[in-house]
Every structure is written in structure tokens, then in C-alpha cells.
Amino acid sequence: MKVTDLELAHFRNIDAMQLHFGEHVNIIYGENAQGKTNILEALWLFTGMKSFRASKDAEQIQFHQNEARIKVSFLADNLEQSAAIHFEEKKSAFLNEVKVGSVAALSEKYHAVIFSPEHLSLIKGGPHQRRLFCDNALCQIKPRFAQFLSKYKKNLVQRNAILKDYKYNTSLEMMLDIFEENLAQLGSQIIIQRKKYLEALQKQAAAIYTGIASGKEKLEIDYHCSFKTENEETLKEEFLAALKNSRSEDMQTLSTSVGPHRDDIEIMIDGISARKFGSQGQQRSAVLALKLGEANVLGEKTGQQPIALLDDVMSELDEMRQDYILHHIEDWQVFITCCDPHTILRLKEGKTFHIHQGKLVQEST
Ligand SMILES: Nc1ncnc2c1ncn2[C@@H]1O[C@H](COP(=O)(O)OP(=O)(O)OP(=O)(O)O)[C@@H](O)[C@H]1O
Ligand SMILES: [Mg+2]
Structure with missing residues (x-):
């Protein structure tokens, strides 16, 4: 998928803006608080998902508009x-000029993946965030997974209520x-x-990470x-036995101590935990590799x-890692925000957009 144009009106600090994007790398640059992230947020909202800014x-x-x-x-x-999305008292969405039932309906046609500094919590935060990352991706790939998940959660609530x-x-x-x-x-x-x-x-994320780290580090x-078993047949039995075994302990805490709602996903770099031992640049690279891997x-x-x-x-990436992002994410259309104008000097091919006070002040051809 490739985005050709974006039009914004009264969106956040942007009064009116039209952007015509390039097919590969697009860099949106400017000082702090000018509207760069606002542009990415707009591009994200067409996925039908909530804003990453919560x-x-x-x-x-x-402000001061209706x-x-x-x-x-x-x-x-x-x-x-x-x-298109119109934000009034209520939100309405349009696909090819026809009004659709909800903004979520846009997700069938429009696909994007977002990395923002908040996503570093994927490595730094608790297991809940990592499970959510995995489960959300699965829900997009397998709509039935969402049903499994919601039924599982209901049964969990009911078991916990009965334990009381x-x-x-x-x-x-x-x-x-x-x-x-x-x-x-x-x-x-x-x-x-x-x-x-x-x-x-x-498979996907490790290959991307190898590129970012110039082959020097391995992501797993x-x-x-x-449960320890690798056998799919016996997994259910093992789970059932663990639930029965943990009943008396669970009655004390009124919670269920075993099951996928307690599992975690560990990201390892060269065999050691990225959460516990990774440098800032390594953690950032790992999240980026996971996000791009998810998209692949x-x-x-x-x-x-x-x-x-x-x-x-x-930010926090050395020049080699930055260059990989600028030049080697092939087959993708990429939108990158940054503050440092030196970054754009190193861009070999692609388009740049200078944003100042919610306006496009300069665009490369
Ligand atoms: N609803 C709104 N109406 C008007 N201005 C808004 C609204 N929401 C946010 N803003 C303003 O938009 C400005 C730009 O925000 P944005 O997050 O896009 O900046 P940025 O260019 O990404 O900056 P940084 O480099 O610091 O990340 C902020 O100063 C914020 O106050
Ligand atoms: Mg920003």
C-alpha cells in the first residue's frame, strides 16, 4: 500500500495542510512542537485504531474549532x-467517498504500523504490554482469535468469582x-x-534487527x-491439571495463577534479556525490528x-543504524519524523517536508 496525498483541516495545530508524498522514504522534520507527530497521528487514524497518543x-x-x-x-x-474522517460531535468515516458504518471499517483497506517512543514500553514495560502486542497482531491476522481471547477472559472472571x-x-x-x-x-x-x-x-524481526545492527547482534x-510441554495434544490436559492443583492457592488470592494471561514474551539480544541489559539504542532497535516484523x-x-x-x-541511534532506516527498508513506504536537519542531508533518495507552526514551509521535489 502507498499513500499519495494527505489533506488536513483544523486537525490539532494544523489549520490547513496538503502533503504529496513520495513512494519510499518521507521525512517530516522541524523543531519541537511544530506538528510533526500530529501528521503521523493523522496517517495512523485511517487504520481505524485508536490514536497511539491515547x-x-x-x-x-x-482549539476553538467545531x-x-x-x-x-x-x-x-x-x-x-x-x-476520510470527519471529527464533529461524533466521528464519521468515508471510504472512496461513501460513508461507512464506523472508523474501524477503514481497516480493511488501509494498513499501517506505527513506532513511537511510547512503544519502547514493549521492551521496558510489564508482560501485559507484550502479550497485548502479540494478541493484537493475532486478532488482525485471525479474526477468530479475538473470540477465543474474549471467551477466555470471560471464563477467567467467572472462575475468579466462584473462587470467592x-x-x-x-x-x-x-x-x-x-x-x-x-x-x-x-x-x-x-x-x-x-x-x-x-x-x-x-524470522522477520531477526532479519530486520540484523540489518539495523549491521549483522553484529542477534535478536530472538x-x-x-x-507450561513446559511442547506437545499441543497434551497442553490442554496439563493446563487443566494445573488449574485443579492451584485451586487452594488461587482461593487465597482470588485470582488464577496459571494460564496464558500470566505468560510473558522475552526479547533477547545475543542471548541476554533486552529488557534487563539492553542499551537505549539496542532497545529502540529491538522495538523497531518487532514493529516492522509485525508489519511484514x-x-x-x-x-x-x-x-x-x-x-x-x-534519536539515540548511531549513524550506522540511522542509515539503515533511511536507505535499507526496501519495499516500504516510510514516514519518519525528526528534529535534526542533519538527518535529511544524509538521505540519498526520498522526500522531505519542513513543518513549522503547523504549516508546511518547505518541501523537496
Ligand atoms: N487540538 C489541538 N489544537 C491546537 N493545537 C494542538 C492540539 N493538540 C495539540 N496541539 C499542539 O500541537 C503542537 C505540535 O504537536 P506535535 O506533537 O505534532 O509536535 P512535534 O512537531 O511532533 O514536536 P516534537 O519534536 O517535540 O515531538 C503542540 O505544541 C500542541 O500543543
Ligand atoms: Mg513529536
Whole structure:
């Protein structure tokens, strides 16, 4: 997929702007607080996902205005297409000029992956963030996975609720058995799918990481599972047995101590944990490799290569790593924001956009 044009009106600090993008690398540069990330945010919103800035819709409308409009033209499936979002009291979305039911409906046609400094929490943060990264990717690839996940969560809540009353009312045992059976059934599927996905992701991310680090370091992804078995057949039984074994302990904490909701994903660089021992540049490179790897896996499944939105990715990376991002992410359309004008001097091919106070002040041809 390739974005050709973006039009913004009253979006954040941007009054009115039109950008015509290049097919490969596009660098959006300028001083702090000029509107660079706002442009990437707009490009991201057409995926139908929430903003990576976790803000409310109304915050995207320019101060003292009642509405904002954003429109993108892009090439996908060999067709020129367009998507638009109008932010008023409510949001409305349009695909090829036709109103669609929700902004989420745009996700069928428009694919993007975003790296922003907040995503460093993928390495630095807790296991929940890593599970979410994996599960969200799986939901995009396999819509049934979302059902597994939501059923699993419901059963988890129900088991935990029963644990509370079980010691006073042992007649609840039958229900506990049912919820545990469901958890083992659904949970083993979740674990199997996650492992398969992470294997595919590792192939892609490791290759990208090797490029970024000029072949000097190796990235690996380890799934830390509650269960040791590698055998898919016996996983469910092992899970069920673990649930029964942990009942009395779980009754103390009113929580379920085993299962995929407790698993973690460890990112290793040259065999050691990136979270515990990685340098800032290594952690940044690892997140970037994971994000681009995610997009490659998705691209393979959907047949559409997503665009890559890289917000402030360059800081803390040495010149060699920066050069890889500028010149070797082939087949992608990339949008990079940066403050340092020296970066654009090193760009061999691509387009640059200088943003100042919410306006495009200079554009390379
Ligand atoms: N709804 C809004 N209306 C008007 N201005 C807004 C709105 N939301 C955010 N802004 C302003 O937009 C400005 C630019 O934000 P943005 O995050 O795009 O900057 P940036 O160029 O990426 O800067 P940095 O290099 O520091 O990341 C901020 O100063 C912010 O106050
Ligand atoms: Mg920014």
C-alpha cells in the first residue's frame, strides 16, 4: 500500500495542510512542537485504531474549532482509493467517498504500523504490554482469535468469582469444573497460536534487527509459557491439571495463577534479556525490528504491505543504524519524523517536508 496525498483541516495545530508524498522514504522534520507527530497521528487514524497518543477524539479538533477533517488518497489492490474522517460531535468515516458504518471499517483497506517512543514500553514495560502486542497482531491476522481471547477472559472472571464463594459453598464445584474445562480448552489454543505467531515474527524481526545492527547482534523472541510441554495434544490436559492443583492457592488470592494471561514474551539480544541489559539504542532497535516484523507478517497474510510510521525513531541511534532506516527498508513506504536537519542531508533518495507552526514551509521535489 502507498499513500499519495494527505489533506488536513483544523486537525490539532494544523489549520490547513496538503502533503504529496513520495513512494519510499518521507521525512517530516522541524523543531519541537511544530506538528510533526500530529501528521503521523493523522496517517495512523485511517487504520481505524485508536490514536497511539491515547487521547479523546475531541482533543484532535483544533482549539476553538467545531470540527476537523482528514483525508488520505492511497494506492491499494492496484486501485486509487481514498479514506476520510470527519471529527464533529461524533466521528464519521468515508471510504472512496461513501460513508461507512464506523472508523474501524477503514481497516480493511488501509494498513499501517506505527513506532513511537511510547512503544519502547514493549521492551521496558510489564508482560501485559507484550502479550497485548502479540494478541493484537493475532486478532488482525485471525479474526477468530479475538473470540477465543474474549471467551477466555470471560471464563477467567467467572472462575475468579466462584473462587470467592467456593469455600462457603462447595456445591459450586461443578461450575468451577466447567469454567476450568473452558479455560484449558481456549487457553491452550491461545498459547498454540501465540507460539506460531511469535515464530513467524521472530524470522522477520531477526532479519530486520540484523540489518539495523549491521549483522553484529542477534535478536530472538522467547515465549515464557506457564507450561513446559511442547506437545499441543497434551497442553490442554496439563493446563487443566494445573488449574485443579492451584485451586487452594488461587482461593487465597482470588485470582488464577496459571494460564496464558500470566505468560510473558522475552526479547533477547545475543542471548541476554533486552529488557534487563539492553542499551537505549539496542532497545529502540529491538522495538523497531518487532514493529516492522509485525508489519511484514501482516503484509504476508493480507498481501498488502503496510506503510511504516516512525515517530522520532532516530534519536539515540548511531549513524550506522540511522542509515539503515533511511536507505535499507526496501519495499516500504516510510514516514519518519525528526528534529535534526542533519538527518535529511544524509538521505540519498526520498522526500522531505519542513513543518513549522503547523504549516508546511518547505518541501523537496
Ligand atoms: N487540538 C489541538 N489544537 C491546537 N493545537 C494542538 C492540539 N493538540 C495539540 N496541539 C499542539 O500541537 C503542537 C505540535 O504537536 P506535535 O506533537 O505534532 O509536535 P512535534 O512537531 O511532533 O514536536 P516534537 O519534536 O517535540 O515531538 C503542540 O505544541 C500542541 O500543543
Ligand atoms: Mg513529536
